[in-house]
Amino acid sequence: MPTERAVVVCVELDRRYAPGGAIWPLADEAQELHELARSSGCQIVGELTARRHRPIAGTLLGAGKLDELASVVAQAQAQVAVFNCELSPAQQRNIEELLRVKTIDRTQLILDIFAQRANSQEGKVQVELAQLRYLLPRLVGKGVLLSRLGGGIGTRGPGEQQLEVDRRRIRMRISRLDRELEQLGRRREATRRRRKETEVPVAALVGYTNAGKTTLLNRLTGAAARASNQLFTTLDPLARRMRLPSGETVVVTDTVGFLHHLPHHLIEAFQATLEETRDADLLVHVLDVSHPRAWEHAEAVEEVLAQLRLRDKPMVTALNKRDLVKEPQGLAAFEHSYAPAAAISAVTGEGMDRLVALLAEQVSARMDTPIRLRLPPERSDLVAEVYRSGQVLKRQDLEGAVELVARLPARLAAALAAYVQH
DSSP states (O other): OOEEEEEEEEEEOOOEEEESGGOOOOHHHHHHHHHHHHHHEEEEEEEOOOOOOOBBBBSSSSSHHHHHOOOOOOOOTOSSEEEOOOOHHHHHHHHHEEEEEEEOOOHHHHHHHHHHHOOOOHHHHHHHHHHHHHHHHHHHHHHHHHHSSSSSTTTTHHHHHHHHHHHHHHHHHHHHHHHHHHHHHHHHHHHHHHHHHOOOOEEEEEBBTTTTTTHHHHHHHHOOOOSSSSSOOOOOOOEEEEEOOTSSSEEEEEEEOBBOOOHHHHHHHHHHHHHHHHTEEEEEEEEETTTHHHHHHHHHHHHHHHHHTTSOOOEEEEOOOOOOSOHHHHHHHHHHHHEEEEEEEEEOOTTHHHHHHHHHHHHHTSSSEEEEEEEETTTTHHEEEHHHHEEEEEEETTTTTTEEEEEOOOHHHTTTTEEEEO
């Protein structure tokens, strides 16, 4: 696919009109917009920044800034203008008519990146659904243009008819995708149910996009998932098993990265992907402490977790990329603020022992008080299950029995009640 030439437009609004009521410095907003545009495959050929107290309803920007933007687009021979804030259908249509190039906002850009990254059937369905729901209210503008074909009696109808046909087709497609996503969700729920039945704990990696979650997954589990230095490398949930030094098995899942001012309707659209996070027993917040806006990234992650109602889950913080941190005192501040935390480098392996120890502590906290079991030697399946799902503290092979002292999840302890030695 050929690379599109893009001009990025970063607009800073007064705090009361900014998404979520919070703003970043204009330079930081522009830098992240550049990264998003590059991640989608754009070649950035120009940039325009603007500050406004409040947006103009129909065009977002004033006439002077729009003329300046049109000049930048023409001189750079750009094919697309990318805005950092969400555009209303009317704003998008009016700006597009003035610039005469495709105009997209930050939400549409994120959806485009998601569409490129989705590999699983479920991921592709979620992306298409989100794109169609984004497009549906924006069909109004297309219908208006079609109704002006001749400008008078006999030419208004066909345009409006075509608009209704387009709307009806999109609604039908949305309904089919909703049903398909429901079926896929039932399959994923069955997988999660089987995992719960075996009581294998799940640790979900969460964090700002490009914080190093996939690299950490590879380091913890020995997986070979694709990791790269770009935004939203991972969209589809990825689960791999790891074994703790104490013998317990943990399932580690990697999920889509978060972003500041992530539109609420996008979070709603990707509920199926985020269910892996909701059903996890433990969250591992991966934070890139080498990033100049690391504190803001951490706040953005906490904001999304609050929207998902996950703030109360047990959490360990992995302060990643410690090898790139130039001021150790800054690292200590993060360790203090986000305890329990471990400063690590997923690339070099520094600090991984500390992180694994914290994971083991959290997993151990799920277990009941240690119990003594005496199992028949021919029931090797039960011995294996205790090792797989519990924490074996002591083993003694006796004549005619295997005696274990172990901490077990409640379900497994109840199932083995007949073998408990008081």
